[in-house]
Amino acid sequence: MQKFNQIYPNLIINKLANENDSKLFANDLSDILQSGDIIALWGDIGVGKTTLARNIIQNLCGDEINVPSPTFPLLQIYDAPEFQIWHMDLYRINAAEDVFELGVEDAFYDCLSLIEWPDKMAGYLPLARLDIVIDIDIKNNTRSIYLQGDENWALRLKGIK
Numbered sequence: 001m002q003k004f005n006q007i008y009p010n011l012i013i014n015k016l017a018n019e020n021d022s023k024l025f026a027n028d029l030s031d032i033l034q035s036g037d038i039i040a041l042w043g044d045i046g047v048g049k050t051t052l053a054r055n056i057i058q059n060l061c062g063d064e065i066n067v068p069s070p071t072f073p074l075l076q077i078y079d080a081p082e083f084q085i086w087h088m089d090l091y092r093i094n095a096a097e098d099v100f101e102l103g104v105e106d107a108f109y110d111c112l113s114l115i116e117w118p119d120k121m122a123g124y125l126p127l128a129r130l131d132i133v134i135d136i137d138i139k140n141n142t143r144s145i146y147l148q149g150d151e152n153w154a155l156r157l158k159g160i161k
Helices: 019-030 049-061 096-102 104-110 118-124 151-159
Strands: 012-016 038-042 075-079 084-089 111-116 130-137 142-148
Touching (some): 012 019, 019 049, 038 049, 049 084, 142 151
């Protein structure tokens, strides 16, 4: 956790006891998301990054939309009513500059970007982002969510439960 505290302190720490808690959290977060937002999803394999992204996308586009993991295509694009959502899984990226082949710089301006494995972008990951770190407590089968961002995010996140 320490490496994520270098720029900003934790804005929110939240415990999720089950998948329904994750869905409720995603619904609350979705209410404040807007065009140009960059969400970096951090955590080990299997902690729930894709599940959280799926819940956000379904909340913004409708529950009936199919949201597969973008692990193999690297990128899935969804048309929400107000903006596009780019869901990226960079796990299979070999070099940081490979992200530009996906056109990520275009998404950063006027789309919502949900990025799994953001560390693969190295120095290309924008600073103006919200970091969501998911950590799992296997013994208790719960997840902790840590949200970090700049002052703008601190103001926007005040209503998140």
